[in-house]
Every structure is written in C-alpha cells, then in structure tokens.
Amino acid sequence: MQPVFPLLNPREVPNKPVMAHPQRSEQVVLLTLLGTLWGAAAAQIRYSIPEELEKGSIVGNIVKDLGLEPRELAERGVRIVSRGRMQLFSLNPRSGSLVTAGRIDREELCAQSPRCLVSFNILVEDKLNLYPVEVEIVDINDNTPRFLKEELEVKILENAAPSSRFPLMEVYDPDVGMNSLQGFKLSGNSHFSVDVQSEAHGPKYPELVLEGTLDREREAVYHLVLTAMDGGDPVRSGVAQILVTVLDANDNAPVFTQPVYRVSVPENLPVGTPVLAVNATDQDEGVHGEVTYSFVKITEKISQIFCLNVLTGEISTSANLDYEDSSFYELGVEARDRPGLRDRAKVFITILDVNDNVPEVVVTSGSRTIAESAPPGTVIALFQVFDRDSGLNGLVTCSIPRSLPFELEKSVGNYYRLVTNAALDREEVSSYNITVTATDKGTPPLSTETIISLNVADTNDNPPTFPHSSYSVYVLENNPRGASIFSVNALDPDVDQNAQVSYSLAEDTLQGAPLSSYMSINSDTGILYALRSFDYEQLRDLQLWVTASDSGDPPLSSN
Numbered sequence: 001m002q003p004v005f006p007l008l009n010p011r012e013v014p015n016k017p018v019m020a021h022p023q024r025s026e027q028v029v030l031l032t033l034l035g036t037l038w039g040a041a042a043a044q045i046r047y048s049i050p051e052e053l054e055k056g057s058i059v060g061n062i063v064k065d066l067g068l069e070p071r072e073l074a075e076r077g078v079r080i081v082s083r084g085r086m087q088l089f090s091l092n093p094r095s096g097s098l099v100t101a102g103r104i105d106r107e108e109l110c111a112q113s114p115r116c117l118v119s120f121n122i123l124v125e126d127k128l129n130l131y132p133v134e135v136e137i138v139d140i141n142d143n144t145p146r147f148l149k150e151e152l153e154v155k156i157l158e159n160a161a162p163s164s165r166f167p168l169m170e171v172y173d174p175d176v177g178m179n180s181l182q183g184f185k186l187s188g189n190s191h192f193s194v195d196v197q198s199e200a201h202g203p204k205y206p207e208l209v210l211e212g213t214l215d216r217e218r219e220a221v222y223h224l225v226l227t228a229m230d231g232g233d234p235v236r237s238g239v240a241q242i243l244v245t246v247l248d249a250n251d252n253a254p255v256f257t258q259p260v261y262r263v264s265v266p267e268n269l270p271v272g273t274p275v276l277a278v279n280a281t282d283q284d285e286g287v288h289g290e291v292t293y294s295f296v297k298i299t300e301k302i303s304q305i306f307c308l309n310v311l312t313g314e315i316s317t318s319a320n321l322d323y324e325d326s327s328f329y330e331l332g333v334e335a336r337d338r339p340g341l342r343d344r345a346k347v348f349i350t351i352l353d354v355n356d357n358v359p360e361v362v363v364t365s366g367s368r369t370i371a372e373s374a375p376p377g378t379v380i381a382l383f384q385v386f387d388r389d390s391g392l393n394g395l396v397t398c399s400i401p402r403s404l405p406f407e408l409e410k411s412v413g414n415y416y417r418l419v420t421n422a423a424l425d426r427e428e429v430s431s432y433n434i435t436v437t438a439t440d441k442g443t444p445p446l447s448t449e450t451i452i453s454l455n456v457a458d459t460n461d462n463p464p465t466f467p468h469s470s471y472s473v474y475v476l477e478n479n480p481r482g483a484s485i486f487s488v489n490a491l492d493p494d495v496d497q498n499a500q501v502s503y504s505l506a507e508d509t510l511q512g513a514p515l516s517s518y519m520s521i522n523s524d525t526g527i528l529y530a531l532r533s534f535d536y537e538q539l540r541d542l543q544l545w546v547t548a549s550d551s552g553d554p555p556l557s558s559n
C-alpha cells in the first residue's frame with residue numbers, strides 16, 4: 001500500500017496522529033489526519049487482530065505507519081517498550097512489520113472485558129521519540145460453554161409448588177459478546193424448564209423451574225440433559241446431566257385391600273389361633289409408608305376375645321369363642337402411617353356352631369308319687385329339654401325305655417309329658433327309676449340321661465287272704481278254759497293300714513248259746529281261745545267263721 005502521507009518527511013511522520021483499524025489478518029491501515037502540531041499528542045497507532053493467531057502473524061506494517069523504511073529499524077534503533085509486561089509482540093526487522101510474539105488468548109489477557117486493548121510504545125532511539133501503539137485483541141469463539149459440574153442431582157419434594165425454582169450448576173463461557181453463553185435447552189420433559197437469572201456479564205446461574213406438579217408414586221426419577229449454547233458461528237455447546245430425584249411427601253394414606261373382611265370360624269378354635277389378617281398398603285416410602293394397625297371402638301368384651309397384631313394386621317383369638325354366647329362379631333380396624341394418615345375397614349367374624357353342648361332336661365313339675373290305681377294316661381311329670389347349640393346340633397329328641405308302663409307325650413315347645421300307659425300295681429313294682437335320654441342330632445350326637453324317680457303309692461286293692469279256705473282242728477275234751485287252741489293268719493300284700501289285719505268271729509249260736517260264749521279270737525294275733533272246757537259227749541264239733549279285715553278305707557275282708 002502507498003504511504004498515506006507521501007508529502008511528509010518520513011522522519012516526521014511519527015508526530016502525525018494516525019488511526020489504525022486493521023481488519024483481522026488483512027493489514028488495512030486507515031490513517032486519519034488529526035492535526036499537524038509537532039510535539040503535541042502523538043498520533044495513536046491502532047491495530048486490531050483476532051486472538052489465537054500463530055506466533056509471527058503480522059499485526060501491522062509498523063515501519064510504514066511510522067513513515068520509515070524497513071532498513072531504518074536497525075539503523076535508528078527502533079524497539080518496543082512496555083512496562084514490565086510479558087512481550088506479546090515483536091518487530092520483524094526484514095519486513096518491518098509488527099508481529100505476534102506468541103499465541104494470544106484474549107480471555108487470559110482481558111477476561112470478560114468487552115474490549116481487550118493492549119497498549120505499548122515504540123521507541124525510536126536516535127531521537128528518543130516515543131510512539132504509542134494500541135492493539136485490540138478481538139474475541140473469537142474459541143471457548144465452549146462449560147458446566148462447573150457435568151452431573152448434578154436435584155432433589156425435589158413431590159409436593160413442591162409449581163414454578164418452584166431449583167439452582168443448577170454454574171456454567172462459564174469466557175468468550176464475550178455473541179460468543180459467550182446465549183441460552184439453554186433442556187431435553188424434552190414437560191415437567192421442567194430452565195431459566196437464567198444473572199447479570200449481563202457475570203457467570204450464568206441456570207435454574208430448574210417446575211412446570212407442573214410431581215407425584216413420586218407415579219414417577220420418582222427424571223433424567224434430564226441440559227445444553228448450554230453460545231451464539232458464535234458455529235455455535236458451541238456444553239452438556240450436563242441432571243438427575244431429578246422426587247422426594248416422598250406423605251401424600252398417600254394407607255388403604256385397606258378390602259373395605260370389609262369376612263371370615264367364619266368354628267367356635268371350638270383353640271385360643272391363640274389366627275383368624276384373619278387385614279392388610280393396608282401405603283404407596284409412600286419410608287416412615288410415610290410404615291403402616292400399623294389397631295382396633296377402633298371395640299367393646300371391652302371383644303377386646304378380651306380378639307387381639308390384633310399391630311405390625312402384621314393379624315387377628316387371632318385370645319379367649320375361647322362360644323357360638324351360644326355370640327355368633328357374630330363386627331370389629332373396626334384402622335391402619336395408620338407414621339405421620340398419621342389413616343384408613344378404616346370392618347371385619348365381620350361369624351362363629352360357626354359346633355356340637356359342644358349336651359342337651360339338658362329340666363323337670364319343671366310333677367308328682368314323684370303316683371297311686372297304683374291311677375288310670376293309664378295319668379301325667380307323672382312335665383319337663384323341658386334344652387340344647388344351647390343351634391341347628392341340628394340343638395335339635396333334641398327324648399326317649400324312655402320301652403319296657404316301662406310309661407310313655408312320652410310332646411307338649412308345646414320343647415316340653416314333654418311323662419304319662420302312664422298301663423295300669424300300675426304297687427304290689428308288683430313299687431318304684432321306678434325312669435331314665436329319660438335326650439339326644440341331639442349333631443355329628444356326633446351328644447346325649448344326656450336324667451332319672452325321674454317314681455314311687456307307686458298303695459291303694460287298698462287287696463283283701464287280707466287266708467292261705468287255706470278252711471282249717472280243721474282237733475281238741476281233746478276237758479281242755480282247760482282259756483286255752484289257745486289254734487291261730488289263723490291272713491296275709492295282705494298292701495302296706496300300712498291297708499295291710500293291717502284284724503280278726504273277728506262271725507256271730508252264730510250253738511245249742512241255744514251265742515258262739516262267742518264258746519270261743520274268742522285275739523283280733524291282732526288271730527289266736528283262737530276256748531272259753532269252756534269241752535265235753536266230747538255233748539259237743540262233737542263246732543264250726544266258726546273267722547273274718548280277717550284290713551284297715552283300709554274302705555276296708556277289705558275275707559272269711
């Protein structure tokens with residue numbers, strides 16, 4: 001390129017103000033004439049180069065801009081002076097160009113400053129003239145946005161409010177302008193978005209924004225990929241993994257697997273036998289999902305019969321069951337998680353009857369003594385049968401031995417009458433032990449025996465009887481008076497009065513005198529006494545009737 005100031009003496013040129021705006025590697029130098037005052041503010045020489053050029057790259061044709069010839073560099077002692085800084089540039093004595101002394105990293109030099117200027121002076125030694133030079137280092141997109149951590153776990157409570165924000169890792173792009181970080185992209189997940197709150201030039205702090213509501217029980221973990229992009233050409237981008245762990249909140253109550261549990265158990269279950277287990281599940285985790293069980297509002301009595309395992313929900317018996325006492329139980333159970341959310345269910349326990357009760361016979365009324373004259377059909381006793389069991393186990397039939405002169409008649413309800421079905425005879429059987437057998441229809445059947453004792457009371461139905469219808473006695477004459485000559489004995493099978501026999505002689509006369517003057521009888525003993533001394537020549541035989549009579553009412557007698 002032609003010198004810009006061809007009319008000037010080249011030696012004077014450094015005093016002319018100039019502006020240099022080289023465009024990248026093209027060494028275009030624009031010179032502006034600012035004034036012509038000697039010794040006044042020296043013209044500023046400016047260049048602009050991109051960062052990261054190879055060592056030795058041309059920054060500007062400094063010799064020309066100073067109005068010198070390349071050979072004069074050495075002759076006049078032209079050199080760069082800078083204040084203790086590491087030398088970034090050097091002079092190429094052959095071409096007379098200002099060149100880079102090494103690779104220049106704008107970010108190292110100027111960090112995030114939007115403009116990066118390097119100033120130094122060129123000294124022309126022979127005249128001790130100083131010429132200020134300024135080189136602008138232009139940013140290129142040589143840095144990729146970089147996350148401070150490439151993986152991050154974010155823990156979010158499942159009940160976090162929508163629009164909640166959660167800080168993510170910092171991200172840096174040391175480039176400036178469009179080459180710096182411009183935006184983020186979050187891999188497709190509609191639950192989250194990314195937003196950035198930061199000052200214009202500082203580091204960017206992206207935040208994860210919750211876009212809806214979470215439910216740990218539905219989805220507990222999200223794998224997100226966060227991409228940070230700059231605006232360079234081409235765009236550079238950095239990637240980080242975000243693991244979102246949804247933390248449990250106690251948002252689920254325990255739920256019983258059934259609203260109602262039903263079970264039937266026989267009443268003879270041994271104490272301590274498990275009857276049934278209730279079960280509630282809680283979708284939460286940890287203590288939020290730890291379920292314990294308890295009874296709700298149960299009576300004192302039920303609490304003595306059933307017990308509930310707090311941890312397993314198993315219900316077992318703690319006492320003997322008795323169908324006859326209670327055949328059905330309704331229990332309320334509650335499941336509760338540690339923080340206190342609850343559910344309730346019902347347990348219906350039906351007790352099945354077992355034939356464990358023997359029938360009972362209760363004699364409610366009746367005479368224990370019956371007159372032997374009672375006609376067939378006379379009621380002896382009224383009794384009731386019970387069986388605490390139910391169904392066939394409680395269905396009772398009664399019987400008595402066939403051989404007895406009695407029978408059972410069914411009365412109302414569970415009453416039976418014991419009646420005679422034949423004439424009784426005390427003299428034959430004076431008492432009966434009647435065994436009433438009550439048997440239920442269970443399997444196996446249970447039975448009970450009750451003895452009804454019956455005494456047959458005497459009636460005067462038997463006259464005293466003599467073993468023989470007539471007796472002949474021989475007596476020697478001249479017997480002493482008052483001698484006992486015979487005794488009769490009549491038997492009466494009845495008892496007591498009815499069997500108490502008294503004897504008498506029938507009225508009669510003999511040879512004009514009453515019989516009673518000849519003979520007498522002891523009414524108690526039946527001993528006959530001669531009242532006279534008999535004379536064979538006067539009285540050969542004597543006939544008399546002895547009457548035996550009992551004391552019954554009416555009395556019975558025989559002769």
Ligand SMILES: *[C@@H]1O[C@H](CO)[C@@H](O)[C@H](O)[C@H]1NC(C)=O
Pocket residue numbers: 257279280281
């Ligand atoms: C309770 O019910 C759940 C779901 O049906 C089942 O997975 C679990 O094994 C049950 N627990 C018990 C103790 O039966």
Ligand SMILES: *[C@@H]1O[C@H](CO)[C@@H](O)[C@H](O)[C@H]1NC(C)=O
Pocket residue numbers: 431432433453
């Ligand atoms: C009836 O039973 C009683 C008492 O067991 C007994 O003393 C009596 O002899 C029995 N009577 C009959 C007729 O079996």
